[in-house]
Amino acid sequence: MSRRLPPLNALRAFEAAARHLSFTQAADELNVTQAAVSHQIRGLEDWLGFPLFRRLSRALVLTEAGQTLFPEVREAMDILTTAVNRVQRQDSEGVLTVTTMDSFAQSWLVPRLGRFRQSHPDIDVRLVMSDRMVDLAREGVDVAVRYGRGSWPGLTVSLLRTEELFPVCAPELLEAGPPLKEPGDLAHFTLLHDEMPVDWRDWLAAAGCDTVNPERGPGYSHSNLVLLAARAGEGVALGRSVMVADDLAAGRLVRPFDFALPAPQAYYLASVEGEEDRPKVRAFREWLEGEFDAA
Numbered sequence: 001m002s003r004r005l006p007p008l009n010a011l012r013a014f015e016a017a018a019r020h021l022s023f024t025q026a027a028d029e030l031n032v033t034q035a036a037v038s039h040q041i042r043g044l045e046d047w048l049g050f051p052l053f054r055r056l057s058r059a060l061v062l063t064e065a066g067q068t069l070f071p072e073v074r075e076a077m078d079i080l081t082t083a084v085n086r087v088q089r090q091d092s093e094g095v096l097t098v099t100t101m102d103s104f105a106q107s108w109l110v111p112r113l114g115r116f117r118q119s120h121p122d123i124d125v126r127l128v129m130s131d132r133m134v135d136l137a138r139e140g141v142d143v144a145v146r147y148g149r150g151s152w153p154g155l156t157v158s159l160l161r162t163e164e165l166f167p168v169c170a171p172e173l174l175e176a177g178p179p180l181k182e183p184g185d186l187a188h189f190t191l192l193h194d195e196m197p198v199d200w201r202d203w204l205a206a207a208g209c210d211t212v213n214p215e216r217g218p219g220y221s222h223s224n225l226v227l228l229a230a231r232a233g234e235g236v237a238l239g240r241s242v243m244v245a246d247d248l249a250a251g252r253l254v255r256p257f258d259f260a261l262p263a264p265q266a267y268y269l270a271s272v273e274g275e276e277d278r279p280k281v282r283a284f285r286e287w288l289e290g291e292f293d294a295a
Contacts, residue, residue, distance in 0.1 A: 006047045013040035014052060015077050018070040021060050078137065082272065085140040096280045099128040099136075100145040103223040104267075107243050109145065116287050123280050137272050143281055144270045145288070156276040158285060160267040161242055161292040164260035165203055168239035168253040170231055180236075180256045183209035190235030191217035194226045198263055200238055206261045227253070242267060245295050267292075 005011075016026035017037060027034040045051050052066035062070060100109060105127060113125060128134065134141055136155065150157050167186065174180055178188045183204060191200050191214070201214040217235060220226045223243055230237035231252050239253065240263065247253040269285050276282070 006044050007040075010040045010044035010047070011073055012077065013037045014044055014066075015070070015073045017041060017053070017060070018062055018066060019074065021062075023060065082137045085137065086275075094122055094280075095124050095126055096143070096284055097126045097128060097141045098143050098145065098284070099130055099134045099141050101131050101147060102129045103225075103243065104145060104147065105129045107224045107227065108246070111246070112291055115291070116284070119287065120280075120283050123283065125284075136270070142271065142275070142278075143284060146268050146270055148265050148268065150266065150268045152270055154273060155270040156273050157268045157270045158276075160269055160288055161295075162266045163263040164241040165198060165238055165263055166241070166255055166260040167203070167236050167257055168227075168230055168244050168248070168255055169236045170233040171251065171254045173233045173236070174254060174256065176233075183207045183257065183259070184211045186236060187212045192226050192229050192235045192237040193217055193219040194223045194238075195219070195221055196223065196240075198238075198261070198265075203238055203261050207257075207259050242292075242295070 012030065013026060013036075016029050017023055020026050020029070023034050023037045023041075027037045030037065041052065048065075050065050051063050052069065054061045054063055106129075110127070113127075116123075116125065128141060133146075133152075134144060136142070136144060144155075145160070146152070150159065169180070169189070173189070179185060180189065186204075186209070191212075193199060199214065200212075200217075204210070204212055204214050218229070220229065223240060226237045227239070227243060227247065229235065230239075231247065236256075239255070241260070244253055248255060269288060271281050276285075
């Protein structure tokens, strides 16, 4: 059956411009000029016989026809992108692209990857560190280790490890004093902060302590920086059980209190639906599960 379709480049330009409602941002994404995007879309409008955008003085809006066409073109592009990426990955079966957060990669994953290479020498891991939510299908990424509540539409998700939160500090800080025997003693120490959803306010409230100001103390954008400051004796950090396990085992950090607050988030492995049983994805998932069990 003959398919009468407009040029693919014109559809790509339309999908990007409609998603961003901006020719400039579409051009940046497609790595072409704004004039090229405008030319492609005008050609598509001529091919269809009706306008797709209304070009206002400071805005770009979709016409009724554009609003009808956009979701269908976007779905078609997603299907095409997924199919092309799947074929490309089949051609490079030995490469596994993994994305995860910077802090987790540096503090936990990278120090352990050598063991994965030893047990799976035929699989080369390419690690993409990013704190943004990477679109696995669009960006050709095989799996993501994510920290959250486990609900990501379009992905197959498996739980790796839940987590607890508790104060940690350098042993030298305890030795220097003053005493740190109960949560109220934290009022005499510097509190170190990161930008995670659960913070000192939550832990202190759960511990029944209302005599410590949870807002004071320096802040850091990544959890591994907070732990670096804690190891240097700069103060007391709210440790996350997965991230501090190695430091506690090595004696670089100590845990002054037994009380721990269960975190509402956990670590998950996510992959595009239908690809979770590919051999290299399954091998990485099983290895991760074993590493978490041993930690």
